Amino acid sequence: MSNVLNFPPQVLPVEHIDEALFEKNNDAALLLKCFEVVKDVLDVIAEPEYSIEDGDDTHIDLYRAYYALKVLFRRRTGHDAAQVAKDHFDAMGRHLLAGEPRPDNKIPIVVYPAECLPDEAFDGLTDQQLACSAFNYSDRVRRLLSEHSPTGLALDEARTFSIDSSTALRLLVLRLSGGSLESMAEQISRKPGETLQ
Incomplete structure (x- = not known):
């Protein structure tokens, strides 16, 4: 029991x-x-x-x-931190033990594989296409940055697209206002004697 x-x-x-x-x-x-x-x-x-x-x-x-x-x-x-640290450790060991040149031990950064577009890439677009391009690029940037923790690649991609967006928008504004900053300034400056009301 x-x-x-x-x-x-x-x-x-x-x-x-x-x-x-x-x-x-x-x-x-x-x-x-x-x-x-x-x-x-x-x-x-x-x-x-x-x-x-x-x-x-x-x-x-x-x-x-x-x-x-x-x-x-x-x-x-x-990149993997453990692998980068191991690579740096191995490079320093080769420097100290084998007499190789002192390593730079740079941290590798992932880069978005595309470059920003030059102004000429937007030359053949109509006003509406230019406005749509600016919107699409800026919307892509918004989506990439809306995460709480965008990755390094997403941040670099957002940088590239934000530059393209501002380029398209700048060209559209210049085109709609006469083609130069001076002509744009003339259109938006007030004429002598006018009041802002």
Whole structure:
């Protein structure tokens, strides 16, 4: 006879800490998480009776900060932070051990593969086509930047399209007002003796 109850073992949910866990967060949330982790680690270091042990909460939080920073780095550069750090480490090792020139250790940045259009690209367009081009480019920029955390590629693409948008809009305004800044200024300046009412 036993009065001991047999409860089934409670299975706790397991959180897999990796980049996928942090992908859903925007840049501000990732930066805040990293700040909180660094602050907690500094607090632990400042208290002599505490230490960071393998597998404790502070140690796990350091992994969270690591993956949050990897996600931020990939969003801004398009590259894996661990691989770039390894490449820099290897290049510095070759410099120190093999006498190769000191590496620049530049951070690679992803670039949108298209260039801004020159003014001449819009020359053959009608006024309506020019206005539509300006609208379409600026709408594309709006959509690219409407995310909380646009990637480095999206930001560079938005830069390219915003320049094309302003080029098309500038040419349209100049065309509608006589073709030059001077003729546009003449049309919008008030004539002597007129009042603004």
